[in-house]
Amino acid sequence: MGVSARAAVAEMMEAMRVVDKKHERKEYFSVDVAAASTAMREAFRVLEPYLKIKPTNISGKVVIGSLKGNIQGLGKDIVAAALRSAGFHVVDLGVNVSPEAFVDSAVREKAQVIAISVSVNDTVPYLKPVVNLLRERKLVDDVKTIIGGGAVSEETRKKYGIDAYAKDAWDCVKKARDLLTR
Numbered sequence: 521m522g523v524s525a526r527a528a529v530a531e532m533m534e535a536m537r538v539v540d541k542k543h544e545r546k547e548y549f550s551v552d553v554a555a556a557s558t559a560m561r562e563a564f565r566v567l568e569p570y571l572k573i574k575p576t577n578i579s580g581k582v583v584i585g586s587l588k589g590n591i592q593g594l595g596k597d598i599v600a601a602a603l604r605s606a607g608f609h610v611v612d613l614g615v616n617v618s619p620e621a622f623v624d625s626a627v628r629e630k631a632q633v634i635a636i637s638v639s640v641n642d643t644v645p646y647l648k649p650v651v652n653l654l655r656e657r658k659l660v661d662d663v664k665t666i667i668g669g670g671a672v673s674e675e676t677r678k679k680y681g682i683d684a685y686a687k688d689a690w691d692c693v694k695k696a697r698d699l700l701t702r
Contacts, residue, residue: 525570585613589643596637602689619649
C-alpha cells in the first residue's frame with residue numbers, strides 16, 4: 521500500500537518547513553535551503569500528475585508569486601500546480617516579487633486574483649503596498665487577493681485587508697473559486 525500524492529506533498533512541505541527553521545536558527549546556510557528546494561521541486565514534478573483536484577467550471581486567471589524577500593518558491597509552485605489542475609489560468613511571477621509587479625501583472629494579464637506566498641516573517645509588511653496599489657488604481661472590486669505560507673495567517677489577512685487566507689494549496693483552490701463566484 522502506497523502513500524497518496526497529496527500526503528507525499530504534505531510531507532515534503534513539512535520537510536521544507538524544517539529546513540526553513542534550521543536556516544532561521546543559522547544551522548543551515550542559504551545553499552542548504554537552495555539544495556533542499558531544488559530536491560523538493562524535482563520530487564514535486566514527479567508527483568504533480570497524480571494530484572487529484574476537482575476541475576472548476578469557473579474560468580479565471582490568477583497571478584501568483586512569492587512576495588519580495590521570499591526566495592523559496594516550492595509552496596508557491598505547488599499552489600500554482602493545484603490551481604492549474606483545477607482549471608485556472610495561472611501566471612507565475614516567480615520569487616522575490618515586488619508589490620508593484622503583482623499589481624502591474626494583474627492589470628496586464630487581466631487577472632481576477634493575485635495569490636501571494638509569504639514564507640518569511642520580515643516580508644509580511646510588503647502586503648500593505650499591494651493592497652494600497654489596488655485601492656489607488658480602483659481595482660479592489662475587480663482583483664481579489666489571497667495569501668498563504670508559513671509567515672501568514674487569518675489574522676494577517678484581516679490586518680492587511682486581504683480578501684482570503686489559504687492554509688494550503690487545496691484551500692487556495694477553494695478560496696479562489698469562492699472569490700470568483702461572489
